[in-house]
Amino acid sequence: MNKLFPTALLAPLLLLSGCGQGSQKPEAKVRGAWVRLPAAPSGTGAGYFEAEANTKGEALVSAAAPGARVEMHESMTMNHMASMQPIASAAFQDGKLKFAPGGKHLMIFGLDPKLKPGATVPLSLRFRAAPTVTVEARLVGAGDPAPGDDG
Ligand SMILES: [Cu+2]
Numbered sequence: 001m002n003k004l005f006p007t008a009l010l011a012p013l014l015l016l017s018g019c020g021q022g023s024q025k026p027e028a029k030v031r032g033a034w035v036r037l038p039a040a041p042s043g044t045g046a047g048y049f050e051a052e053a054n055t056k057g058e059a060l061v062s063a064a065a066p067g068a069r070v071e072m073h074e075s076m077t078m079n080h081m082a083s084m085q086p087i088a089s090a091a092f093q094d095g096k097l098k099f100a101p102g103g104k105h106l107m108i109f110g111l112d113p114k115l116k117p118g119a120t121v122p123l124s125l126r127f128r129a130a131p132t133v134t135v136e137a138r139l140v141g142a143g144d145p146a147p148g149d150d151g
Contacts, residue, residue, distance in 0.1 A: 047106030071107045122134050
């Protein structure tokens with residue numbers, strides 16, 4: 001094995017992996033992703049997560065799940081009426097972005113009705129600068145408590 005990998009080849013690899021300051025590639029990290037399953041099979045799921053990015057002006061520009069249509073929404077309260085509206089993008093603030101109940105969320109239309117709480121569904125998040133991140137979002141039943149902040 002070692003003979004196939006001479007040290008002359010290893011040196012440049014080590015240089016590549018040592019990410020220097022100042023020449024950071026845009027990157028986003030996503031954690032704690034979960035999806036609230038709809039109460040009825042034909043209903044709409046809601047997705048939540050926390051993200052961090054290392055690039056100024058970073059924003060989430062779209063999201064996707066297999067076989068489903070995903071919109072980004074923002075909830076708000078006007079005249080004591082809760083409502084929500086689609087948003088075209090979601091900007092990071094100080095490198096952080098949070099989708100959480102009562103605020104920004106993903107609306108997921110057409111989720112596979114066979115999906116069960118406790119399983120996961122892949123959520124792909126597309127960013128303005130950073131490469132797309134795909135995370136496994138934990139599925140939570142319609143009436144079950146939100147998962148804790150356990151990453
Ligand atoms: Cu919504």
